[in-house]
């Protein structure tokens with residue numbers, strides 16, 4: 001260790017970490033540990049382990065294919081893929097929002113005793129949800145490949161745009177609601193009800209063309225919803241190319257200017273993230289004593 | 292802003308921290324209280340205008356009755372909480388045990404918690420690996436290292452926490468009643484280790500109700516009384532001030548070692 005006459009070559013600074021989200025990414029090792037911990041805790045004591053994250057989406061895919069496609073006979077081409085594209089996005093969002101909201105209260109043992117940027121926890125929740133998307137993406141890719149998918153590089157970039165939108169939007173909401181949940185535990189229940197509605201605000205079990213047909217010029221307001229844009233971007237990347245005539249499908253079911261709406265959504269998400277960070281920083285002070 | 296010499300380790304300047312006590316948690320209770328005109332919440336100062344500075348290498352004993360604000364002060368120095376007003380400044384890396392027990396995650400095993408805790412304290416993966424055997428040896432909890440800490444006894448919990456904290460290359464070491472739950476051999480081991488820390492020139496902040504160990508470990512005593520700084524100075528006078536010098540106990544059996552080790556009062 002150090003010998004006597006210990007000289008500290010550091011400035012006098014306030015001990016509490018202050019740099020917020022930036023500090024989170026500066027301490028990547030700690031962030032990685034938190035994510036790993038979350039992942040290993042999730043499947044602890046289960047025999048099938050990570051296999052569950054394949055079984056679960058497969059079963060959902062089957063339900064949509066069978067119930068909606070076969071029994072109810074929806075006319076949308078490749079309906080199961082259409083739904084699944086939406087499901088991936090929506091679940092990424094919902095999981096980030098729900099788990100992120102609970103993250104600080106769940107980690108109170110750490111929060112109360114250790115000095116660390118507490119934005120870590122909502123961000124880690126988002127990364128865990130992103131990780132869980134992996135198996136779903138694998139399944140989706142296999143299925144569209146089997147049905148003769150023709151990938152389009154520009155549309156695939158659109159998929160990355162969708163991920164960025166949801167990651168930022170989910171994190172911003174998780175930041176805001178995780179502090180709120182510290183003060184009022186009812187918040188997490190409220191959030192889980194709120195997220196039930198998300199499924200229907202995005203073109204998942206109905207095609208966008210339906211919105212366009214029913215609401216006419218109001219459909220553009222529908223496209224101000226970043227989640228709807230993200231879903232459409234993913235459908236454009238995977239679903240369109242898996243139909244028989246991608247060009248026609250695209251013209252019929254994907255709005256014009258989708259990329260413009262996508263970047264608008266990204267902008268909205270970025271602003272939300274800034275607001276989320278502000279709100280978090282504003283109330284962070286009171287977190288440890290309220291837990 | 293005042294400037295401080297480069298030998299200053301901790302500055303606590305006119306620090307106040309208040310807590311809000313909420314008496315009611317449910318909406319119904321709050322509504323009833325509001326109608327009856329009772330207080331829904333109440334703010335009180337856990338720390339009130341506390342000021343002092345600590346030089347690098349000093350060893351401070353922090354004393355005071357239960358609820359006088361010792362743990363709160365340590366949390367402010369450690370950076371877990373921020374003061375409502377006033378400033379807290381520290382120089383260098385801080386490690387230690389706050390308010391009896393480490394920030395461990397109950398679902399994780401001891402081993403995983405060691406890595407997590409070390410990461411929070413700013414250690415890298417390589418550094419943790421290098422020190423892991425020493426940490427495990429110091430904690431000496433045997434096969435329990437690989438079971439979830441939620442199942443640990445409070446003594447084992449504290450042992451592991453202390454073991455991690457002590458292996459961080461810190462400049463300031465905070466110890467809040469670390470010895471309260473340890474058994475006798477462990478207490479001795481901790482005291483020896485803290486003595487080592489003190490000799491290495493690191494700043495030591497030690498909260499204890501045991502006059503003997505404070506006398507042995509510290510060269511300055513700070514006493515808090517209901518959140519205010521009541522005494523700051525010489526160890527013997529400080530111990531006299533809090534009336535912990537063992538002249539008033541009936542069971543006057545100062546088996547000196549017990550006193551040193553922090554036999555609960």
Ligand SMILES: Nc1ncnc2c1ncn2[C@@H]1O[C@H](COP(=O)(O)OP(=O)(O)OP(=O)(O)O)[C@@H](O)[C@H]1O
Nearest residue numbers: 289290310311337356357358359360361362363364
């Ligand atoms: N999170 C909190 N919310 C509300 N009040 C709190 C909180 N933490 C501490 N307090 C109050 O602040 C006061 C000081 O508490 P603190 O834990 O600092 O005392 P202490 O000196 O460490 O006591 P002890 O010797 O029992 O450890 C107490 O009255 C306590 O009830």
Ligand SMILES: [Mg+2]
Nearest residue numbers: 361362390467
């Ligand atoms: Mg205490």
